[in-house]
Amino acid sequence: MPCLALSAPSSMPRLPGEDCDPRDRRGRCHPLGCILLAALCAVVAGARCLEAIGQWAANAPQPTLARLHARTTSPALGLRQAPSPATIRRVLTALDPAVLLGLSAVEHTAVLIVDGKSLRGSATPESGPAHLLAAMTAEGSTAAQVRVGDKTSEIAALGDLLGGLDTAGCVVSADALHTQTATAEYLAGRGADYLLTVKANQPTLFRQAKKLPWAQAPVLDRGRERAHGREEVRTAKVLTVAGIAFPYAAQVVRIHRWVRIIATGRARRTYAYLVTSLSAERAAAEELARLVRGHWRIEVRHEALRYRTGVKDPCRPAVAAAG
Template structure:
């Protein structure tokens, strides 16, 4: 018996659902909550497109439609009707993505990882690919996601994706693109949060400063070894305080030495990663800082899962909010699939698909 995660359905039938529904009231034949549940179930079962979601709904048996709360069209016989592909398409392309996030998530905000991703399949001759910026927990649960405006960068969008979230006391982790003085001041001085930023060559002065610290004299405070995917990886962590680092609120600097040996060839690679944080030593020792870095790397791996296992980059959903909402659906189902205990997400999707009209509903906690 595989463990099951529950995503309670009441959040999808709350009064806010009516306010979020983009359709004219006179044309609503199916509840918004039901349509969103249909989409989640279909994606859990392996649907990669709006057409595939519609096909799952069209083939759902009566018992499944009843559990989803589908519209009753013949009360005497208890006949229920699933939303059509056209209805699903209309809702997902017009629904405010922020509303979908609010309706389906309740994330712990102690740690938030900021990461961006382009949905390459959404590119057209007249417009560039939709680029999304998300705030996620280390487990992959989405707290917020926004579309980065065309011809702009992720840097100013970081404040926007966190707007509306109570992040006081939270730790915000981001890659080197966001290692900016204004961002650091915004997070610590204005939002009362902490940052964990990667340091690379896009900030040459800062990078030179952290690289020049006396790392040879610093003790190795944490070492981990992993064996997987045909390689052995050893990560050694050193931490130094940052009294002379010219960066707002900098308290500590972390260096991760990664030693990787390929089992098949014997080839060895060594790399160094540098991280700066506003967290003082009394709040974050080497083990905690290493865990925060690993959490960020896991989120980057999640993007690979969306591309490879769910065909996100091949998706041709381009209209309106469709690309963002489809990405949000994938974000929501991946943690549920990961908790099933299978060796990979594709294996978990296959397991769900063997009973495509019951197992997705069980995972969502629908009676």
């Protein structure tokens, strides 16, 4: 893998202290910050697995190693030594994931999009693929991420995911799996609002949402896109509700999607229903439609990232045992 020399940055990234280092203090040859910076640079250069990260570090030129604050082996000559691939692997697999998330900590955000995906290529003979649950900002940054235990579910992991985030005043958007009474109560208790997809896993709520007087409701938002070989028209209707069978529900959204494949002319239409605790005074139809589009866009991006892992790289993702 080609290794580009680093230009001098205006300031070094804020790195975790040595107290976060999972290694025993005795025998540490390379500082934790150097190992993390080497891994970060390798990923930016295209590395997608631990083996490729180790190769990048081994090929790093001396000026790059100096910028990484690598270990000095010859002070007189100014020679530095990169962390070995084995050291990088040992540190990254033992490091608490929360430490890595802290490097890109996101300040309080107005929207959090919860999405879960299985990590491609991570299955072992003893267990299935690692399943990750992430909270993403509207811009696509990862605010938090946890691994879902083999014997638990995304629903149970949601509290761990959001527990370390300031969710007061935030809108949490999630798919139908999280459309649960307990989830709505939990978010309200944290001072957050929700925008949740409604499907048949909540049969009473789904039936109520479908039976609302949509024919009398005006179209409040409309969008059209033509890209990737297809044409799509979306319309949104919103109704204020009272007495619906879900805690804190204030409005229900119906998104109608008409999609035509340009090459074949084949078209299909779908309806999506969502429930939100945001009142009409706090979120108009245009804002709710924007939140829905943002959620779908992040889901597609998140899926692409998970799918690319290991597709063009023979390395197997390294995962720790789930708790």
